[in-house]
Amino acid sequence: MKFFIDTANLDQIREAQDMGILDGVTTNPSLMAKEGITGEANIRKHYLDICKIVDGDVSAEVISTDYEGMVREGDLLADLHENIVVKIPMTKDGVKALRYFSDKGIKTNCTLIFSPGQALLAAKAGATYMSPFVGRLDDISSDGIELINQIRLIYDNYGYQTQILAASVRHTMHIIQCAEIGADVITAPLSAIAGLLKHPLTDSGLAQFLADHAKSQAKG
Ligand code: E4P
Helix, strand or coil: CEEEEECCCHHHHHHHHHHCCCCEEECCHHHHHHCCCCCHHHHHHHHHHHHHHCCCEEEEECCCCCHHHHHHHHHHHHHHCCCEEEEEECCHHHHHHHHHHHHHCCCEEEEEECCHHHHHHHHHCCCCEEEEEHHHHHHCCCCHHHHHHHHHHHHHHHCCCCEEEEECCCCHHHHHHHHHHCCCEEEECHHHHHHCCCCHHHHHHHHHHHHHHHHHHHHC
């Protein structure tokens, strides 16, 4: 399973990259705004800065909602760097744009997926990745993880190559459940990824090993 970090924060991206486990980055307009990145030129430069840190796919989302705008924006984004993945919302124009980029050999990530039917359309349109939002479904008393299950079953039934990129992943259990189901990718904040490190028996076991080592050195 590939690990993407879901942020536009360069320090956090560097930290995950330094761990040696990072396969890519996802961003969205809200994450870019959170970092105070405004204006087309700055936004493009920021994507390039991310691409310099991570040798993996970097999702850059279009702002346009009409087909022509998505295509114009997506072409410009894709020209920035070979690792840029054009992120497109799940709408009728979005599906059309997915097909356009797929036919051109440009990688895409279909975002804002909340149902198996939308997942089916993203695969039919040739999306490279599709992003079901696990946490946002949980937020409204729906079962986000069950959606990942349903999509895995559907894609396996027909051998669709579109990768399931579980998004809106909020905590470690989401990551583990996605891995059990066989999601191709998870994208999560650094806190959720780092949370996988934690186990009290690791901490106490290490403390004991170090204490025993120190004792034996003192005797020697
Ligand atoms: C990823 O592609 C999405 O933009 C992101 O995971 C959304 O996460 P959120 O629901 O925590 O905002």
